Each structure stands twice: as structure tokens, then as C-alpha cells.
Amino acid sequence: xTPSVPQPAQWPDRYGDELFRFALSRVSDTTVAEExxxxxxxxxxxxxxxxxxxxxxxxxxxxxxxxxxIDHYRRQARTxxxxxxEASDGGATEADFFNLETGHWADAQMPxxxxxxxxxxxxxxxxEILGRCQERLPAQQGAVFAMRFVEELSAEExxxxxxxxxxNYWVLVHRAKLQLRRCLEKHGLGKN
Amino acid sequence: xxxxxxxxxxxxxxxxxxxxxxPWGPRASLWVHLRYxxxxxxYAKQTxxxxxxxxxxxxxxxxxxxxxxxxxxxxxxxxxAEAGA
Numbered sequence: 001x002t003p004s005v006p007q008p009a010q011w012p013d014r015y016g017d018e019l020f021r022f023a024l025s026r027v028s029d030t031t032v033a034e035e036x037x038x039x040x041x042x043x044x045x046x047x048x049x050x051x052x053x054x055x056x057x058x059x060x061x062x063x064x065x066x067x068x069x070i071d072h073y074r075r076q077a078r079t080x081x082x083x084x085x086e087a088s089d090g091g092a093t094e095a096d097f098f099n100l101e102t103g104h105w106a107d108a109q110m111p112x113x114x115x116x117x118x119x120x121x122x123x124x125x126x127x128e129i130l131g132r133c134q135e136r137l138p139a140q141q142g143a144v145f146a147m148r149f150v151e152e153l154s155a156e157e158x159x160x161x162x163x164x165x166x167x168n169y170w171v172l173v174h175r176a177k178l179q180l181r182r183c184l185e186k187h188g189l190g191k192n
Numbered sequence: 193x194x195x196x197x198x199x200x201x202x203x204x205x206x207x208x209x210x211x212x213x214x215p216w217g218p219r220a221s222l223w224v225h226l227r228y229x230x231x232x233x234x235y236a237k238q239t240x241x242x243x244x245x246x247x248x249x250x251x252x253x254x255x256x257x258x259x260x261x262x263x264x265x266x267x268x269x270x271x272x273a274e275a276g277a
């Protein structure tokens with residue numbers, strides 16, 4: 001790779017579109033995505049001394065943006081901190097999915113087959129439905145789900161970022177998956 | 193001794209599986225449960241699919257999304273100039 005010298009004045013024109021698309025793919029909201037990109041440029045400018053000439057300027061900016069996105073998830077998760085023993089953070093609890101006496105699936109919640117899910121829905125349609133379902137998750141669950149399965153952080157990293165115990169983390173992941181599954185079925189997956 | 197588990201416990205274990213190696217006991221309990229419960233067997237596949245789709249959807253959006261609006265680009269150029277770029 002050709003060693004590069006950062007040229008901050010040119011960042012918006014050179015990398016603005018790509019960084020914005022990346023940010024928007026994570027946060028959905030245009031204004032928030034713009035802010036994340038702007039913060040990325042300003043932080044990069046502040047940290048010019050940390051840029052290593054052998055690295056790609058583009059890669060370096062993406063590393064900073066990714067950090068900003070994780071900070072955004074953290075803020076999102078902390079907007080509403082509710083004990084998991086209470087009525088959850090606004091979302092469904094295990095009682096909505098399982099028979100509390102037997103622990104088996106409640107009648108209306110039993111998973112149906114998604115055998116032809118890929119064929120029945122266009123890829124883009126599937127992605128849109130999933131995106132909408134993710135947005136409907138309560139803030140903490142949405143943040144945990146995105147950090148784990150979109151950003152691919154480890155459980156330990158997420159617990160550290162969000163100040164969660166391992167058991168709280170498992171509850172949030174499990175509830176997020178249960179709700180997403182139900183939402184996807186409601187919106188077209190698994191029609192028999 | 194092998195413990196029989198219900199669907200709630202089985203799905204919790206399924207969602208823990210990507211992050212930690214389950215100890216022998218829970219792993220065996222889960223295996224037995226999945227042999228006779230078609231619903232949790234479906235859930236086992238679906239929970240993996242949801243994770244894969246979430247990643248794929250974000251990647252697709254990052255490739256096909258709109259460009260940064262010109263006004264925002266201009267504002268960022270100005271902010272960078274003010275900050276000494």
C-alpha cells in the first residue's frame with residue numbers, strides 16, 4: 001500500500017459518502033448518521049498524531065467511525081435502564097412466549113417452519129423487514145443485538161461496554177431473539 | 193445425571209451457544225430436548241439465521257445506501273476548517 005499523508009480538508013469529499021452509508025446502515029436515522037460521520041472527522045483531526053503512515057487513511061477513518069457507532073449503541077442502551085426483574089425495558093418478557101408453569105412454548109408462539117423463507121421473500125424485502133423489526137426492539141435489547149450480531153463484538157466486550165452482568169446479557173440476547181423471531185413471522189416469514 | 197429441560201431453558205441455551213462452550217450436562221440436556229421438540233429444533237435454526245441476516249442486511253445497506261447530502265458535506269468541510277484542517 002502506498003504510504004499516505006492524511007488530508008483532512010478532503011475527507012468529506014473523499015470518504016463522506018462511504019462513511020455515511022456505513023453509519024446509516026447501523027443507525028437508520030439520517031441526522032444521527034451525519035453526526036457520527038462529522039464526529040469521526042473531528043476526532044480523526046484531533047488524533048492525527050495517532051495515524052500511522054503505513055495504514056490506509058480510509059481504514060483508519062472506518063475504525064474511528066466504528067468506535068463512534070459503538071458509543072452510540074452504548075448511549076442508546078443507557079437511555080432507559082430498567083431492572084430485568086421488572087417489566088423489562090418496555091418489551092416482552094419470557095411470560096409472553098412460554099407457558100410459565102411448564103416452560104414450554106405458549107400456543108400462539110410456537111415457531112413455524114421458515115423452510116422457504118429465503119425463496120418466499122426477496123433478499124431486500126427480508127432485510128427491510130429485519131431492519132424494521134430490529135428498530136422495534138426495546139433500546140437495550142436493540143443495542144445488545146446490534147453489537148453482538150452486526151458489529152460482532154464478543155459477549156465479554158458488550159458486558160464491559162454496557163456495564164452488564166453476564167446473566168443480564170443472556171436475558172437481553174434471548175429476549176431480543178424471541179421478539180425478532182415473532183416480529184419476522186408476523187411480517188411474512190413462515191407462512192404455511 | 194441427565195436433566196430434562198423445558199423449551200424456555202432450551203432456547204436460552206441455544207442463544208448462549210455462540211458465545212460459550214456449554215458444559216457437558218446442559219449440552220446433553222439440550223441435545224435430548226432437540227430430539228423430541230420440533231419447535232425448539234426450528235428455533236435452533238432460526239436463531240442462527242437471524243444473526244446471519246442481521247449482519248448481511250447491514251452489509252447490504254452499507255453498500256447501497258444514499259450519498260452524504262451536499263449540505264452536510266459542506267458543513268463538515270467548514271467544521272474541519274474551523275478546527276484547523
